[in-house]
Amino acid sequence: MRLPVVVGVDGSEGSLRALDWATAEAARSRLPLRVVHASLWEHYEGLRPSADTGRPAEQLLAEHLVASARDRVQDLRPEVSVVADVQPEDPVATLVRESHEASLVVLGSRGRGRIAGMLLGSVGLALAGRSHCPVVVIPARQPLAPAKPGRVVVGISDAAGPSAAAVFALAQAASRHGELTAVRAWRRPAHELLSRPSLSGSPASAHCRQAEEHLEEVLQALRERTAREAPERDGSGTVIHRAVAQGPAHQALIEAAEDAELLVVGARRSSVWLGLQLGPVNHAVLHYAACPVAVVPDTYQG
Incomplete structure (x- = not known):
């Protein structure tokens, strides 16, 4: 079974770097790519609909985020089979569950909000300690020198x-x-x-x-x-x-x-x-x- 490369996205610059790396890895390995955004928006928004759409604003933002991520993948590597999903859950619990059926789980070292200024976000540390497959953490900063290919x-x-x-x-x-x-x-x-x-x-x-x-x-x-x-x-x-x-x-x-x-x-x-x-x-x-x-x-x- 060809297990996918799973990448967690949250709209931050770090997660875009992770998305690009995961896309290249999926293309190189000829594996499908699964883009996942997990957020506890239901716990904060409940089921209160917005006036215009009938859905919580955070849900709309999450759906827009994964749709943009999917478009980015298709623009970068159109040959990669990609699906995107929104999970109204804790990000760590979601990605740990995803790791049971993944070849790799990829995420950026920094996320949005309060953890954006940390050297390594709490999600990255928690996932690396609980994942059932290899976890690849992409650094936030660009390396000083280009990597030697391979x-x-x-x-x-x-x-x-x-x-x-x-x-x-x-x-x-x-x-x-x-x-x-x-x-x-x-x-x-x-x-x-x-x-x-x-x-x-x-x-x-x-x-x-x-x-x-x-x-x-x-x-x-x-x-x-x-x-x-x-x-x-x-x-x-x-x-x-x-x-x-x-x-x-x-x-x-x-x-x-x-x-x-x-x-x-x-x-x-x-x-x-x-x-x-x-x-x-x-x-x-x-x-x-x-x-x-x-x-x-x-x-x-x-």
Whole structure:
């Protein structure tokens, strides 16, 4: 089943950037596009009709907004199949529900009203922590330098084996006919004993070599898993660059993604009730990365 790309719109400049990105993604992936505007207008307007139309003014505004969004998509990429919908509900609840039947959910980092001045709106944070599919957050500001076409960056944690984020990132790079940069950051805890005392050289050099070996093991397993489970998403021809950096992971990822088209990070689901754990790395890249950021749940199957 060809699950659509879902994009949330609210009429803000940020949501228009998200709409344009989602349109390009749908065209590139040959997927349908679903434009969703969610608002609690019924709770504020009730069912009081306006004098002229018999419908609440907020409902008319919402319908105009999604109609304009649909027209924008058709003007940009007429080959994309697009539907637009208005939901008189909480935006987070609506988009979480949409994520059950979506390939991606896309939204801007800033919305209308009081949250427009925030670095990242509350909807973006809440959705990234509860979505069942990857969430792509589009930054409000334009990057300082143009992105290198097809370049995708992914963070590799110290967990064994390839994560869902790594699988998603390789598929994105392959579908863009681009390249993947896998970033493994490491830090030497104070007073830590070497886990491999037989290694020669300084403690810092030993930690760096361990990080390099772990990164290589993960990438080899990633290639094998992709070839075994998703041969139609062949990533064998995709160039993968290795980057091992000492220091905070969020800093390494933000710097590596300065000229990327997409930065991919993972999120671990702690329980059915608590949703995903958005740690400091997730928060930092969502707030400060210059390129779109995809947050991929560890339960995502693709």
